[in-house]
Every structure is written in structure tokens, then in C-alpha cells.
Amino acid sequence: MDNEQVRAEALRALRRSVADYIGFLAASGVRAVARPSPSGPAAPAGRAAPAPLPSIAADSGGLSTPPADEGLPLTLEEVSRELGDCTRCKLHAGRTHIVFGEGNPKAEILFIGEGPGEEEDKQARPFVGRAGKLLTDIIQKGMKLRREDVYIANIVKCRPPGNRDPEKDEIAACQPFLMKQIRAIGPKVIVTLGRPATSLLLGRSVQITRLRGQWQEFYGIPLMPTYHPAFVLRQYTPKNRGDVWEDMRKVLEKIGKPH
Ligand code: SF4
Known part of the structure; x- marks a missing residue:
């Protein structure tokens, strides 16, 4: 046998071994095998199989690479x-705290805003300033849920200086972690608060005044775009408050808890 034949025979033997091993795993009831992640710890065995990996693209087209997970x-x-x-991005320099997000780790509803403000940065909690109080009222008084029943997160976890919009590179650095949070929680519904969060998750620039109230989809998860509470506070009109309430009624219907 020459070298080429030896290599071919070795390859055939390897294929047979792999096929035998896969047959053994299948016979043992194994349906999926996690690929080791170079970027983090392995997930414990026994967890539900993941949904297909979503990739988030920015409305500006700046984010085309999905998180490698x-x-x-x-x-x-x-x-x-x-x-x-x-x-990982320049926002770390001005923050007091990272605002990771909070709520029920298996929440049916995941609210996603833009980024922490001054109060959130101080307390390391999302939506605890004036806009946060309004969001809490919407959840508790309007939807009759407890704030701790839902999960609240942002597209960036550190406060942009002067509450400016997060920039493309900052969103790009932070979005893999939002992605992993979405996968960890597995919500029934995502509610995006305002234009930046909606544009990021839908991967295109949107006008929130046009899109709010209309069901969208984020990789199989129903997504309801609505106004950011800070916008409602700025333009505190019965129409804007009514629009948000209308959107939340649709969300409650979707999770089987019609108001
Ligand atoms: S990537 Fe996110 S958590 Fe990290 S510094 Fe930037 S905003 Fe903060």
C-alpha cells in the first residue's frame, strides 16, 4: 500500500468510528451536542435546545457580523x-456601573430600551429614573403585572455621556451580550422601546411613529415596537399615552393574558 492508500484507509476508518459513535449517542437518547464555545463557559447539560442563532444588524448597516455563539x-x-x-467600548470610561438588566430570568415579556441614564448609572438598574417610573406604571398599573415578572434590558449597558444616542461601534461591542440575554430568557414577546432599539433588532432604520403597534418578528419571537417612555414624558398627550396602552393590550393578548 502506498502512502495515499494508507491515508484513504485511515480516513475510512475514522469515518466508521465517528458513524459508530453517533449511532451510539442516538441510541442513548442524545439529540444534540453543544459545540464548545471559545468565548465562555460551557452551558450545563439538560437545557432546552436553542433557537436558531439570531444576528442583529444595525439600521446603519454597521453590524453585519453575528455573534459567534x-x-x-x-x-x-x-x-x-x-x-x-x-x-469593550469607550462607554466604559464614563460609567459608574454596568446596567446589565433585571427581572424574571424566564420572563414572558422582555422590554428593551436604548441605554442607561444618570439614575440608572448610579443605581446599576435599568429604567429607574423618570422614564423608568412611567415604564413601571405601565407594567404594574396598566398591565397589572409585577415589574419583577418581566425582564428589562438595554441595547448598551453603560451610560452614553449626556444621554446621547449610543454610537455604532458601542452598539456593535455590546449587542452580542443582549443577544445572549435574549437567548437565555427565551421570551414569548419582545417589546422594543423607541426607535434605536427597534431599528437594531429589526436590522433596518424605522420610524417609530409609523411602526409602533404593528407586530414584527425577531427570529420567530413576536416583537412589538412602541414609544420610549422618555418620549411619552416629553410629549405627554392623551394620544401618545393611549397608543402605548393600545400596544401593551396587544402584548397581553399575545401572551394569553388579555386585559
Ligand atoms: S460593550 Fe457594553 S458593557 Fe462593555 S463597555 Fe461598552 S456599553 Fe459597557
Whole structure:
């Protein structure tokens, strides 16, 4: 046998071994095998199989690379550990605290805003300033849910200076962690608060005044775009408040809790 034949025979033997091993796993009831992740700890066995990996694209077209994570979803604790004391973008320089997000780790409803403000930065909690109080009222008084029943997060986890919009590179650095949070929670419905969050998740620039109230989809998850509470506070009209309430009624219907 020459070298070529030896290599071919070795390859055939390897294929037979792999096929035998896959047959053994299948016979043992194994239906999926997690690929080891170079970027973080392996997920514990026994968790539900993941949805197809979503890739978030920015409305500006700046984010075209999906997060390289095809294994089982991490838990929120694991995502937080992986985020660590993050310095992946320039927003770290001015923050007091990272605002990771909070709420029920298996929430049916996930609210996603833009970024922490001054009060959020101080308290390390999302939506605790004036706009946060309005969001809490919407959840508790309007939807008759507890704030801790839902999950609240932002597209960036550190406060942009002067509450400016997050920039493309900052969103690009932070969005893999939002992605992992979405996968960890597995919500029935995502509510995007305002234009930046809606544009990011839909991967195109949107006009929130046109799109709000109309069901969208984020990789199989129904997505309801609505106004950011800060916008409603700025333009505190019965029409704007009524629009948000209308949107939330649709969300409650979608999760089987019609108001
Ligand atoms: S905004 Fe996100 S990526 Fe940037 S430093 Fe904060 S946690 Fe890291």
C-alpha cells in the first residue's frame, strides 16, 4: 500500500468510528451536542435546545457580523460573568456601573430600551429614573403585572455621556451580550422601546411613529415596537399615552393574558 492508500484507509476508518459513535449517542437518547464555545463557559447539560442563532444588524448597516455563539444558551449569570468588568467600548470610561438588566430570568415579556441614564448609572438598574417610573406604571398599573415578572434590558449597558444616542461601534461591542440575554430568557414577546432599539433588532432604520403597534418578528419571537417612555414624558398627550396602552393590550393578548 502506498502512502495515499494508507491515508484513504485511515480516513475510512475514522469515518466508521465517528458513524459508530453517533449511532451510539442516538441510541442513548442524545439529540444534540453543544459545540464548545471559545468565548465562555460551557452551558450545563439538560437545557432546552436553542433557537436558531439570531444576528442583529444595525439600521446603519454597521453590524453585519453575528455573534459567534452557536452552542446552547448561557444563563443570565453566565452572560453576566462573561461580560465581566467590560471595557469593550469607550462607554466604559464614563460609567459608574454596568446596567446589565433585571427581572424574571424566564420572563414572558422582555422590554428593551436604548441605554442607561444618570439614575440608572448610579443605581446599576435599568429604567429607574423618570422614564423608568412611567415604564413601571405601565407594567404594574396598566398591565397589572409585577415589574419583577418581566425582564428589562438595554441595547448598551453603560451610560452614553449626556444621554446621547449610543454610537455604532458601542452598539456593535455590546449587542452580542443582549443577544445572549435574549437567548437565555427565551421570551414569548419582545417589546422594543423607541426607535434605536427597534431599528437594531429589526436590522433596518424605522420610524417609530409609523411602526409602533404593528407586530414584527425577531427570529420567530413576536416583537412589538412602541414609544420610549422618555418620549411619552416629553410629549405627554392623551394620544401618545393611549397608543402605548393600545400596544401593551396587544402584548397581553399575545401572551394569553388579555386585559
Ligand atoms: S456599553 Fe457594553 S460593550 Fe461598552 S463597555 Fe459597557 S458593557 Fe462593555
